[in-house]
Amino acid sequence: MSTPRNTKAKQAVLNEINLSGYALSQPEIFDRVQGICDRVTVYRILDRLVRENKIHKIVNIDGTINYAGCNSCHEDHGHTHDHLHFSCIRCKKIECLEEQLIQVSLPDSYQIKELFLTISGICPSCSLT
Amino acid sequence: MSTPRNTKAKQAVLNEINLSGYALSQPEIFDRVQGICDRVTVYRILDRLVRENKIHKIVNIDGTINYAGCNSCHEDHGHTHDHLHFSCIRCKKIECLEEQLIQVSLPDSYQIKELFLTISGICPSCSLT
């Protein structure tokens, strides 16, 4: 297998994701690292960071794909997506509510890999306005 | 408001969705109604069917948008997405498990509109091979 390298662009992308309080889309990330690298490179960095278990890939209720840092995931465990995502229909932001864990049981014929509970609605800051 | 009409294309699309045991993507639907209508028309029909509460719009774990028939939804109630979706990572199909209802409570500052619980993994038929 290949040995990952640490590049300026990769660090910048990871940094933006980790600093953000909510999950970012590829365009948002590209905006924030303006000038550092190409649009295509952002796509490839995101793929790699997901493969390396450094970030989460979350799908919004509208199908938009967003990326979030891992607070409670340990790299050595790999990822467990068994927590709740809140997807705001007003500001379109999506955030992880890591405290809320989910437990579901299905028939044995289903092999469960990951759980994605996404709740859509209005987030606290949008509720104020 | 506008009065919906029943066209051959609309009926064909709805039929394919209802006959399928799992949720279909726009390309899959377009394939199955080959020759009946234009690609653009399928998009517009799907939008309309969703608006008319005839079908579900479901987002797959990979961000793909799929459409499923409504078994347990009543048109007069509108739609409630409070059940479980199983999204197979092998065949990419997604199905509704309507028996499994979900209940979650969040802080009052979050206004909940819909719940989307998607479980990814291997579906029963892919498990066989």
Added chain:
DNA sequence: AAATTAATTGCAATTTTGTTGCATTAAAAT
């Protein structure tokens, strides 16, 4: 410190997916 290896990047081209405007067609009501 220089050379080597292969992971990473930039750029251009392409593909896929979804949208819009507008003239034409056809479903349903009169």
Added chain:
DNA sequence: ATTTTAATGCAACAAAATTGCAATTAATTT
């Protein structure tokens, strides 16, 4: 049969993501 307007086809457009390949550069080796 006529009228109304929802629905369609087509062409053009726009957005989002992918691919190939040559050039670059991080990290390792000598």
